[in-house]
Amino acid sequence: xxxxxxxxxxxxxxxxxxxxxxxxxxxxxxxxxxxxxxxxxxxxxxxxxxxxxxxxxxxxxxxxxxxxxxxxxxxxxxxxxxxxxxxxxxxxxxxxxxxxxxxxxxxxxxxxxxxxxxxxxxxxxxxxxxxxxxxxxxxxxxxxxxxxxxxxxxxxxxxxxxxxxxxxxxxxxxxxxxxxxxxxxxxxxxxxxxxxxxxxxxxxxxxxxxxxxxxxxxxxxxxxxxxxxxxxxxxxxxxxxxxxxxxxxxxxxxxxxxxxxxxxxxxxxxxxxxxxxx
Amino acid sequence: xxxxxxxxxxxxxxxxxxxxxxxxxxxxxxxxxxxxxxxxxxxxxxxxxxxxxxxxxxxxxxxxxxxxxxxxxxxxxxxxxxxxxxxxxxxxxxxxxxxxxxxxxxxxxxxxxxxxxxxxxxxxxxxxxxxxxxxxxxxxxxxxxxxxxxxxxxxxxxxxxxxxxxxxxxxxxxxxxxxxxxxxxxxxxxxxxxxxxxxxxxxxxxxxxxxxxxxxxxxxxxxxxxxxxxxxxxxxxxxxxxxxxxxxxxxxxxxxxxxxxxxxxxxxxxxxxxxxxxxxxxxxxxxxxxxxxxxxxxxxxxxxxxxxxxxxxxxxxxxxxxxxxxxxxxxxxxxxxxxxxxxxxxxxxxxxxxxxxxxxxxxxxxxxxxxxxxxxxxxxxxxxxxxxxxxxxxxxxxxxxxxxxxxxxxxxxxxxxxxxxxxxxxxxxxxxxxxxxxxxxxxxxxxxxxxxxxxxxxxxxxxxxxxxxxx
Numbered sequence: 001x002x003x004x005x006x007x008x009x010x011x012x013x014x015x016x017x018x019x020x021x022x023x024x025x026x027x028x029x030x031x032x033x034x035x036x037x038x039x040x041x042x043x044x045x046x047x048x049x050x051x052x053x054x055x056x057x058x059x060x061x062x063x064x065x066x067x068x069x070x071x072x073x074x075x076x077x078x079x080x081x082x083x084x085x086x087x088x089x090x091x092x093x094x095x096x097x098x099x100x101x102x103x104x105x106x107x108x109x110x111x112x113x114x115x116x117x118x119x120x121x122x123x124x125x126x127x128x129x130x131x132x133x134x135x136x137x138x139x140x141x142x143x144x145x146x147x148x149x150x151x152x153x154x155x156x157x158x159x160x161x162x163x164x165x166x167x168x169x170x171x172x173x174x175x176x177x178x179x180x181x182x183x184x185x186x187x188x189x190x191x192x193x194x195x196x197x198x199x200x201x202x203x204x205x206x207x208x209x210x211x212x213x214x215x216x217x218x219x220x221x222x223x224x225x226x227x228x229x230x231x232x233x234x235x236x237x238x239x240x241x242x243x244x245x246x247x248x249x250x251x252x253x254x255x256x257x258x259x260x261x262x263x264x265x266x267x268x269x270x271x272x273x274x275x276x277x278x
Numbered sequence: 279x280x281x282x283x284x285x286x287x288x289x290x291x292x293x294x295x296x297x298x299x300x301x302x303x304x305x306x307x308x309x310x311x312x313x314x315x316x317x318x319x320x321x322x323x324x325x326x327x328x329x330x331x332x333x334x335x336x337x338x339x340x341x342x343x344x345x346x347x348x349x350x351x352x353x354x355x356x357x358x359x360x361x362x363x364x365x366x367x368x369x370x371x372x373x374x375x376x377x378x379x380x381x382x383x384x385x386x387x388x389x390x391x392x393x394x395x396x397x398x399x400x401x402x403x404x405x406x407x408x409x410x411x412x413x414x415x416x417x418x419x420x421x422x423x424x425x426x427x428x429x430x431x432x433x434x435x436x437x438x439x440x441x442x443x444x445x446x447x448x449x450x451x452x453x454x455x456x457x458x459x460x461x462x463x464x465x466x467x468x469x470x471x472x473x474x475x476x477x478x479x480x481x482x483x484x485x486x487x488x489x490x491x492x493x494x495x496x497x498x499x500x501x502x503x504x505x506x507x508x509x510x511x512x513x514x515x516x517x518x519x520x521x522x523x524x525x526x527x528x529x530x531x532x533x534x535x536x537x538x539x540x541x542x543x544x545x546x547x548x549x550x551x552x553x554x555x556x557x558x559x560x561x562x563x564x565x566x567x568x569x570x571x572x573x574x575x576x577x578x579x580x581x582x583x584x585x586x587x588x589x590x591x592x593x594x595x596x597x598x599x600x601x602x603x604x605x606x607x608x609x610x611x612x613x614x615x616x617x618x619x620x621x622x623x624x625x626x627x628x629x630x631x632x633x634x635x636x637x638x639x640x641x642x643x644x645x646x647x648x649x650x651x652x653x654x655x656x657x658x659x660x661x662x663x664x665x666x667x668x669x670x671x672x673x674x675x676x677x678x679x680x681x682x683x684x685x686x687x688x689x690x691x692x693x694x695x696x697x698x699x700x701x702x703x704x705x706x707x708x709x710x711x712x713x714x715x716x717x718x719x720x721x722x723x724x725x726x727x728x729x730x731x732x733x734x735x736x737x738x739x740x741x742x743x744x745x746x747x748x749x
Contacts, residue, residue: 063510125510128518128538128551184736191705198701202694211539213550213682214471215690216462218349220317230310234303241299259310267317 003054003067004121006046007076011114013043014079014107021099028175033096037087040103044083047110051076054123063125068139071268072121075113077139079106081147085189089151093185097175101154105147134207141203142225145196146260149232152189153257156250158182163247183246186253187239194232201225224263231256296367305361312357316348322488324618329650362459369452380445387426387437391730392713397739398728399746407433407718410725414714417748422712433717440710445732447703454700457693464686470494471684476502477557477676481525485681491619496681499525500549503533505677507554518551520677546683553678572606572624573660579653586660597655602630604638604657613639620644622666626657642666708733712745725749 020036023029054067054076067073086102113119126135159182165173176182204222209215216222235252238244295301319340320327328346329337344351392398403410411427414436419425422438472485472494481501484493504521523533524544536542542549574595577584587595587604594605605627613623623641630636640659641647643666648657659665712729727746731738 125512125514125516127515131517131537132539181736184734188734195698195701195705199698202698205694206691209687210541211550212552213541213548213680214684215687218316218321223313223317227310227313230306230313234306234310237299237302237306241303244303 001053003050003057006053007050007110007121008114010043010046010050010079011107011110013039013046014083014103014110017043017099018103018107021096021103025097025100025175026172028171033099036096036099036103037090040083040099040106041087043106044080044087047076047080047083051080058123061123063123065126065130066136066139067123068135069126069130070120070124072113072119074139074143074264075109075119078143078147078150079109079113081143082106082109082150085144085147085151085192089185093177093181095175095177098155098158098177098185101158102151105150105154129211132207132211134203134210138200138203138207141196142200145193145198145200146264148189148193148196149253149257149260152186152193152253155182155186155189156253156257159186159250160247179246183249186250190232190235190253194229194236197225197229197232201229221263221267224259224267228256228259228263231259293367293371296364297371299368301360301364302368305357305364309354309357309361312348312354315345319345319348321349322347325616326644326647326650330646334652358459362456365452365455369449373449376445380442385439387428387435387713389430389435389713389715392728393715393726395728395730397735397742398726399742400724400726401746401749402719403716403723403725403749404721405723406721407716407723410716410723414716414749417745418712418714421745422710430715430717433715433723435713435715438712438714441707442709444703444707445709447700447705447707450700451697451704452700454693454697457696458690461686461689461691461693464689465684466686469684469686470682472681473552473679474500474681475553475555475676475678476500477674478502478505481523491617496547497526498531498545500679501525501530502677505554505675507675518554518677520551520554520679522549522677522679546685548682548684550680550682551677552680555676555678557674557676570665571661572665574604574606575658575660576604577656577658579656597630600631601654602628602633604628607637613641615639615641620647624659628653628655628657630654708737710738710741712742714745714749 017036017040020032020039024031024033024036051067051073054073055064058064058067068077082102083106086099086106089098089102090096113121158176159179162173162176162179162182164170177185201222204225205215208217208222231252235249235256238252239249320331323346325337325341325346328340332340340346344353348354411434415425415427418436418438422440424439424442425437427434427436470487471489472487474482474485476482479502481499483497483499484495486492487494501523502520503523506517506519508516508519510516517537519535519537521533521535522542524531524542532544534542536549536551538551541551571588571590574587574589575584576587576595576597578598583598585598589595589606591606591609594603596603607625607627610623610625613620613625620639620641621643623639626638626640628636628638636653638648638651638653638657640657642659642662645658645662709732710729711731712727715726717724717726725746727742727749729738729742731741
């Protein structure tokens with residue numbers, strides 16, 4: 001048993017969980033919903049196990065480091081954080097329909113990591129710039145932020161669906177939490193995501209200052225993280241503006257998540273300091 | 279009198295403008311949108327780069343709008359300033375109205391306010407009135423730091439309140455943004471950011487500044503005693519290590535190894551391992567240029583037709599179709615173009631028929647330099663390799679160091695800490711007030727619970743449900 005195999009199994013379990021959530025929603029059955037929750041929890045356990053195993057393996061190779069150093073490892077960690085956040089939400093809100101929009105994100109992230117031919121799953125030694133204690137703090141905070149914002153994205157989509165209800169009841173949408181709860185939950189996730197995004201930018205800035213001598217140098221990844229930060233700061237303030245509750249906020253959150261995705265993936269297309277993220 | 283009104287009207291309007299949330303959201307989204315542009319257009323490149331990359335029209339546009347260095351352009355800084363003013367104005371505006379709520383020593387409880395709340399819960403309890411007061415007060419006082427109990431006409435009420443100061447969290451966040459901006463300003467005014475390459479065994483006492491391309495004396499010398507780069511089996515770099523000595527008045531003050539992520543800090547100056555390279559067998563201008571022949575390419579911009587003329591220093595070459603002459607006037611050891619150092623160059627004089635003579639620079643290190651001039655003919659040197667000769671010796675490495683000084687860094691770091699604390703308070707704590715009223719109804723008691731929270735109203739509802747279960 002090695003970490004790659006364990007993480008491949010995780011991919012399928014996440015996939016299974018996403019399908020079960022869908023079945024439970026479409027057919028309005030409790031059973032598949034419970035099964036979906038347990039398989040997601042199992043997936044998260046295996047996911048975490050895979051990460052730990054990979055950490056151990058890197059030490060066995062003599063190049064020991066936390067498995068948070070390249071795109072493959074970050075995607076694996078991303079799907080774990082999404083799953084953990086969602087498990088917390090379902091435990092607290094007891095509504096499995098949110099899982100329909102959250103669990104596929106975990107699955108897609110893992111599937112992309114495992115299946116994309118451009119992403120190497122080899123354990124690579126750390127290049128000099130990454131040899132720092134800030135690596136773990138920076139990556140963990142960033143991805144906690146990204147995943148909270150990913151879930152806010154899912155909830156925003158649910159919210160927009162829910163709004164189409166208007167008077168006539170669509171059977172499919174009835175099981176969604178009411179729009180007020182979705183809006184509130186969305187706000188909570190944006191707050192958590194924004195806090196961790198900020199912490200991620202801060203740890204990155206402190207790290208950059210100790211590695212390159214400047215806490216901010218307008219490198220594309222830094223700039224895109226700041227763009228994302230500006231967008232979500234606008235989201236938080238827009239809630240206090242008249243007429244900006246609900247629909248517009250949801251759209252802004254969806255838009256913001258695309259900025260997150262570009263910060264994460266798109267920046268690799270531009271030159272800069274984070275080029276090892278490829 | 280009337281004049282005065284108009285004036286105060288304008289001030290009011292300005293105040294309304296700067297305290298509006300719309301301005302905040304607009305500025306934030308504008309900052310986001312404009313920042314995108316700076317990640318698409320490479321920043322801080324030489325003017326020649328933009329000219330070749332984007333062509334003449336966009337080159338002029340970029341230079342005029344400052345998009346080549348947009349994060350330091352006046353309009354981007356104006357947006358930042360607008361945010362700065364907006365934050366101050368909003369905070370002053372809201373804090374002045376919040377002040378009484380936050381720092382009220384003895385707040386008066388207004389029962390009517392709670393009785394009208396929509397989130398109120400009413401339950402019936404099978405107990406007598408006086409047997410409830412003590413346990414209920416205990417429950418509330420355990421959960422709420424500030425609490426009060428009052429008799430009403432028929433029964434009593436208990437009021438609980440906590441985390442009132444959490445209302446200040448948002449101002450802490452706003453203050454932290456101001457601290458960050460001030461720290462950045464201190465850094466850009468009093469700090470510097472430069473680099474220097476030191477070959478092994480050599481020492482330097484001045485560095486090149488990134489922004490202005492000027493040199494700056496350090497007040498001490500850095501000597502590179504040794505540089506090492508090691509690689510993994512895969513060929514990826516493992517470690518860059520420079521052994522550096524700090525020397526002042528010919529005395530070695532300290533010697534230390536630096537690697538990436540472990541800089542050397544000395545007297546407020548930070549020295550970082552940034553890059554390395556092989557010292558190129560230094561290129562020199564070959565011997566006596568007077569004796570060298572120069573081969574000059576003349577390209578017609580429109581037809582692309584090229585002719586090559588051979589001439590020596592002081593000589594002239596005829597332009598095609600008898601349209602004029604080109605004279606090699608002199609050789610410059612270090613020529614300068616719009617304040618940019620461009621190295622060795624020939625200075626020529628272009629004399630076209632019916633036009634004033636124009637000076638033309640032919641730098642040895644930028645072969646296609648003259649394209650940028652946009653003239654009818656483009657001049658270039660064909661035999662640069664003859665003129666610049668490299669001396670190939672044993673490879674010598676140099677270490678590339680990033681040298682910075684930033685007295686604002688601790689201000690920025692305190693801003694970071696302040697911001698995280700502020701977020702913690704703003705996002706996860708809210709000013710909560712609950713109200714429990716008990717009135718007798720027959721042999722039983724009617725208990726009404728209601729609560730106010732300055733945010734997270736759904737959380738308050740959940741809290742009230744929990745509380746009602748406890749009562």
